[in-house]
Amino acid sequence: MADGKLFYVIGPSGAGKDTLMNYARQQINGKLPVVFAHRYITRPMSAGGENHIELSQTEFLKRRELGFFALDWQSHQNFYGIGIEILSWLKMGANVVVNGSREYLPTASQRFPAMRVVLIDVSPEVLRQRLIDRGRETTSEINARIERSQLMAPVMHPNLVLLNNDQPLAETGARFIELLNS
Template sequence: MAGGKLFYVIGPSGSGKDALMTYAREQVAGRLPILFAHRYITRPMDAGGENHVCLTQSEFLNRRELGLFALDWQSHQNFYGIGIEITSWMSTGANVVVNGSRKYLPTASQRFPEMRIILIDVSPDVLRQRLTDRGRETTEEINARIERNQQIPPVHHPNLLILNNDASLVESGARFIDMLTS
């Protein structure tokens, strides 16, 4: 059986990565060989956002030392990891979707050179509104986040796919699923 592909989803906080991944997971619902990896994060479970496996920092570092992460990085005072189970999943022919990090992309590309990168792009106005609606940050924090996002260099990768997510979840979600199945 041919190996599956790794889809590394990136984009600014508030771009809709979690919403798109949740939508796609619900739509494929086991009918297609697409699996969505949970991230292991040193962030409380009730912090909002994605469904993740919550670990203490010592638990995370122990798992990393034991080699239990296929990918791991640190961002925003938290540790993030993707478990080594994804390599087994891909060996069965399943496509695997992970919520990645733009800053970690060069390292992830070395580990998985054939992976597909899906950059979720959103206009600044839509991003600002989504961050405001989310209600986790002050106006000043939102402005700082948008400023930081605009300073991040453009992503260049031979397997880069770009999905503009200014449209409705149904419309963008359908395009996202098409990317995962083509």
């Protein structure tokens, strides 16, 4: 049996990564050999956003020390991890989708050189409105996120796929599912 593919989904906060992955998960619903890895995060579940496993910083660091993460990084005062269970899933032939980090991409690429990087892109106007609608940040924090996003170096990776998410969810979602099945 051939190993599955790792899909490393990245993009600015508010670009719609979680919405797009949730849409694909619901549409696929076990019909394809695709699994969506959850993240372990030191952010409270009550903060909204993605469904993740909340860990204290102490517990996160202990799990990292014990080798429980295939990938892990720190961003926005939180720690993020993807569990080592994805290694088994890939070996069993499943395509695995993870919500990654643009800043961590070089390290993730060293660990998984054949991974497919899916950059979810969105126009600044759409991004601003999504961040406002999400309601997790102040106007100044939203402005700082948008400015930071625009200042980041362009994403470079040999297996990069750009997916614009300005269109309706069903349209972008269909293209995403097609990619996960390729």
